Amino acid sequence: MRDQARDGALRLLAAVEDGATLDEAAPLTEGLSPADRARARRLAREVLRRIDRADALLTPFLARRPRPQIMRILRLATVEMLALDEAPHGAVNAAVTLTRALGGKGQAASGMVNAVLRKVAASDQVWAALPPQRLPDWLRKPVSAAWGEAVTRAIEAAHEAGAPLDLTPRGETPGEALPTGSHRLPAGTQVSALPGYAAGDWWVQDAAAAMAVRLLDPKPGERIADLCAAPGGKTLQLAAAGAEVTALDISPSRLGRVAENLARCGLAAELVAGDALDWRPPQPMDAVLLDAPCSATGTIRRHPELPLIRDGAGLAELTELQAHMIDHALSILKPGGRMVYATCSLLPAEGEDQLTAALARHPGLTVLPPQAAGIGPDWTTAQGALRLRPDMWPERGGMDGFFIVCLRKSAEQT
Numbered sequence: 093m094r095d096q097a098r099d100g101a102l103r104l105l106a107a108v109e110d111g112a113t114l115d116e117a118a119p120l121t122e123g124l125s126p127a128d129r130a131r132a133r134r135l136a137r138e139v140l141r142r143i144d145r146a147d148a149l150l151t152p153f154l155a156r157r158p159r160p161q162i163m164r165i166l167r168l169a170t171v172e173m174l175a176l177d178e179a180p181h182g183a184v185n186a187a188v189t190l191t192r193a194l195g196g197k198g199q200a201a202s203g204m205v206n207a208v209l210r211k212v213a214a215s216d217q218v219w220a221a222l223p224p225q226r227l228p229d230w231l232r233k234p235v236s237a238a239w240g241e242a243v244t245r246a247i248e249a250a251h252e253a254g255a256p257l258d259l260t261p262r263g264e265t266p267g268e269a270l271p272t273g274s275h276r277l278p279a280g281t282q283v284s285a286l287p288g289y290a291a292g293d294w295w296v297q298d299a300a301a302a303m304a305v306r307l308l309d310p311k312p313g314e315r316i317a318d319l320c321a322a323p324g325g326k327t328l329q330l331a332a333a334g335a336e337v338t339a340l341d342i343s344p345s346r347l348g349r350v351a352e353n354l355a356r357c358g359l360a361a362e363l364v365a366g367d368a369l370d371w372r373p374p375q376p377m378d379a380v381l382l383d384a385p386c387s388a389t390g391t392i393r394r395h396p397e398l399p400l401i402r403d404g405a406g407l408a409e410l411t412e413l414q415a416h417m418i419d420h421a422l423s424i425l426k427p428g429g430r431m432v433y434a435t436c437s438l439l440p441a442e443g444e445d446q447l448t449a450a451l452a453r454h455p456g457l458t459v460l461p462p463q464a465a466g467i468g469p470d471w472t473t474a475q476g477a478l479r480l481r482p483d484m485w486p487e488r489g490g491m492d493g494f495f496i497v498c499l500r501k502s503a504e505q506t
């Protein structure tokens with residue numbers, strides 16, 4: 093019988109090599125059962141987290157580099173055996189079957205695949221000594237310049253480890269309560285099977301992402317604009333706090349997900365599909381949340397394909413857009429109003445440097461030091477922002493990378 097999940101994983105890996113995200117590649121596994129589809133995606137993610145490590149182990153066993161399809165099969169079996177505790181005979185047999193299914197060239201290569209993977213199966217000590225996958229240079233350089241080599245390596249280790257499932261609670265919520273208020277469950281937990289999902293007692297949101305609204309500290313009745321709202325995790329937090337929320341997003345389809353999430357949780361917000369830079373409220377807002385579009389390099393634990401398919405191109409346009417959005421957000425805020433600027437990025441260019449530049453452009457703008465519960469001693473920057481990184485909370489399973497700052501507009505400004 094064909095191994096549908098492994099076959100699906102190989103198709104996903106091929107699509108990522110062609111530059112697709114795993115979300116974009118998802119239709120390639122549409123014909124699979126839900127369980128096989130989920131397993132295919134999990135296998136693909138686990139391989140993407142360890143391609144360099146698998147290649148470093150495999151290369152000495154290969155007389156010459158095989159064709160891409162065969163290399164993907166070798167990587168998958170290597171990761172299954174050495175990182176996912178799959179029994180060698182099952183992983184090797186599956187790899188040989190998948191190789192044979194490639195036709196004539198596969199038939200010819202199946203003996204080599206079998207022999208190489210038997211050596212791989214006996215290489216657990218070599219595997220354990222290999223370092224986690226390095227960030228690509230365009231990302232590694234600024235990360236290492238900001239926090240040094242040891243932190244960069246710890247971030248790389250956290251990327252390999254993947255991400256647990258975090259929930260933001262509203263009612264009764266499963267999982268371990270974290271110091272910041274989020275709840276945590278093991279990676280791979282099936283979300284829709286958890287109690288309270290349909291009732292909207294909680295929603296899925298990384299513990300770091302949940303900190304943006306905690307820093308804004310919304311009050312009941314405050315008029316708050318969520319300028320980049322979809323899929324809506326932060327909109328839900330604002331609405332649950334009793335704020336009168338206007339949630340904007342430039343993507344109508346993504347805004348549809350905000351509507352679905354609000355409906356599931358029995359919460360309300362005004363929804364506006366459009367460019368935040370064009371939107372002006374009838375009266376200035378009490379507070380604004382700007383969870384700006386960014387490189388998403390803080391989410392590599394969940395999206396391990398990002399370092400492979402991005403090269404840092406477009407970063408200058410993104411940072412320019414972020415700066416415009418900060419200026420626009422301040423222009424729709426009442427004097428003395430609060431604004432949170434957040435990006436799920438590891439790059440200081442999208443965080444610390446944006447704050448420095450915004451403070452220089454807007455005399456009278458001040459940083460409100462983070463006050464929320466559970467903030468670790470090393471999370472706050474000298475400027476009073478939160479710098480969250482995947483290597484933080486290592487004993488609890490890490491968190492996404494985020495930069496978050498709460499700003500107060502001068503009371504004198506008009």
Ligand SMILES: C[S@@+](CC[C@H](N)C(=O)[O-])C[C@H]1O[C@@H](n2cnc3c(N)ncnc32)[C@H](O)[C@@H]1O
Pocket residue numbers: 319320321322323324325326327340341342343346366367368369383384385386436
């Ligand atoms: C980081 S995501 C927001 C995540 C969201 N705040 C949450 O917690 O679920 C950034 C969002 O910004 C939206 N976006 C990008 N450019 C925009 C613009 N000019 N105006 C409004 N939304 C924009 C994207 O469609 C995307 O949904």
